[in-house]
Amino acid sequence: MIINKILNVDDYYFDVFMSISEALTGLSANELQSTGLATDYYTYILKSLEGPTFVEFLTISKDILDKATTKNELKNAITSQIIANSGMxxxxxxxxxxWYLGTWEGAYINDRSYKEGLVWNVMHAHPPGAKQPGYKSWNIQPVNSNS
Incomplete structure (x- = not known):
């Protein structure tokens, strides 16, 4: 079983949501939680979608997470049961x-979702106009710079 017990959210599917998010994004549940938006995202999706659609996705995800015992099994199950199914x-x-951009169908979830998008950490950057890199940051050579 690969489902991690996450936070103390009193909802049956929240742990599944976080565990499948971890598997899909490639980042740990702690990294996802560090955005401070896990419960915001979860409740936003619940309110935005028809319940059965999201519940079906989470039910399939829970089944995958329950049965997979290794990361390779998890990857193969996600590929065959989620990626191969157009709706999923x-x-x-x-x-x-x-998680990466902070948007759902092109719209930002809230005023923090742009700033906390995972894309900024992956790029070793900061969201322009939202978080500044800090005093004298221009003096530090960029990560993976060849110059």
Whole structure:
């Protein structure tokens, strides 16, 4: 079983949401939680979608997470049961976009979702106009710079 007990949110599917988010984004649940938006994202999706669509996605995800005992089994199950299924693939894509860009169907979730998008950490950058890199940051050579 790969489902991690996450936070103390009193909802059956929240742990599944976080565990499948971890598997899809490639980042740990702690990294996802550090955005401070996990419960915001979860409740936003619940309110934005028809319940059965999201519940179906989470039910399939829970089944995958319960049965997978290794990371390789998890990857193969996600590929065959979520990515290969057009409806589930769409949901997975929206979920990854939510975490990385802070948007759901092109709209920001709230005023923090842009600033806390995972894309900024992956790029070793900061969200322009939202978080500044700090005094004298221009004097530090960029990560992976060849110059």
């Amino acid at each position: 693939n769409d949901m997975a894509g929206k979920l990854m976009t939510l």
